[in-house]
Amino acid sequence: MDVARILDTLDQMFPDAHCELNHRNAYELCVAVVLSAQTTDVSVNKATPALFEKYPTVKDLACANQEDVEQCIKKIGLYRSKAKNIIGLAQYAVEHFDGEIPDTMEQLIQLPGVGRKSANVVLSVCFGVPAFAVDTHVERISKRPGFARRNDSVWDVERKLMKKIPKSRWNDMHHKFIFFGRYFCKAKNPSCKDCPLVDICKEKDKKI
Numbered sequence: 001m002d003v004a005r006i007l008d009t010l011d012q013m014f015p016d017a018h019c020e021l022n023h024r025n026a027y028e029l030c031v032a033v034v035l036s037a038q039t040t041d042v043s044v045n046k047a048t049p050a051l052f053e054k055y056p057t058v059k060d061l062a063c064a065n066q067e068d069v070e071q072c073i074k075k076i077g078l079y080r081s082k083a084k085n086i087i088g089l090a091q092y093a094v095e096h097f098d099g100e101i102p103d104t105m106e107q108l109i110q111l112p113g114v115g116r117k118s119a120n121v122v123l124s125v126c127f128g129v130p131a132f133a134v135d136t137h138v139e140r141i142s143k144r145p146g147f148a149r150r151n152d153s154v155w156d157v158e159r160k161l162m163k164k165i166p167k168s169r170w171n172d173m174h175h176k177f178i179f180f181g182r183y184f185c186k187a188k189n190p191s192c193k194d195c196p197l198v199d200i201c202k203e204k205d206k207k208i
């Protein structure tokens, strides 16, 4: 496959791709990423200003009452379990990392609600560590033009992307893959007739 061509195409289509979860620091992004599971960044961004005004630091959230946190995020899906996770995340960070969000994969995935994908987002966006977070968009986009196979696991996809894409491009390409999947190659009704990658795509014109 012509990796350079795909990267060039995404560069041209989405030169300003970026993290769309609003945040001011690693604490806020880590919480926002946990809240974003199975919901949109837009709905998370509506809830987090009030949440972070009430709990501006990890230590504030660690001391929070769960019902009060639920009130702040109740318009987000799975808000009860997410409230429990973000309080637990904050408590764990206070107990084990002196109230800081850690900057290694090994430590991040110890936080309640933080899996490998979420940890990769925090590592790459907040700490500049080369990483390729594979969410639902990245997984789908990777399989359509052929970075990965249809039956590959999320971990398979991450490994293949890291092997085929230069390390220096992992962090920005993660965002461009997401923009391509969110705004162009959507899960249903992708814009195949206008797609510059249509000649190499394995799934063109499929209604998935």
Ligand code: SF4
Residues within 6 Å of the ligand: 144, 145, 184, 185, 186, 190, 191, 192, 193, 195, 196, 197, 198, 201, 202, 203, 204, 205
């Ligand atoms: S041809 Fe269609 S399915 Fe394939 S990458 Fe382009 S928009 Fe996505």
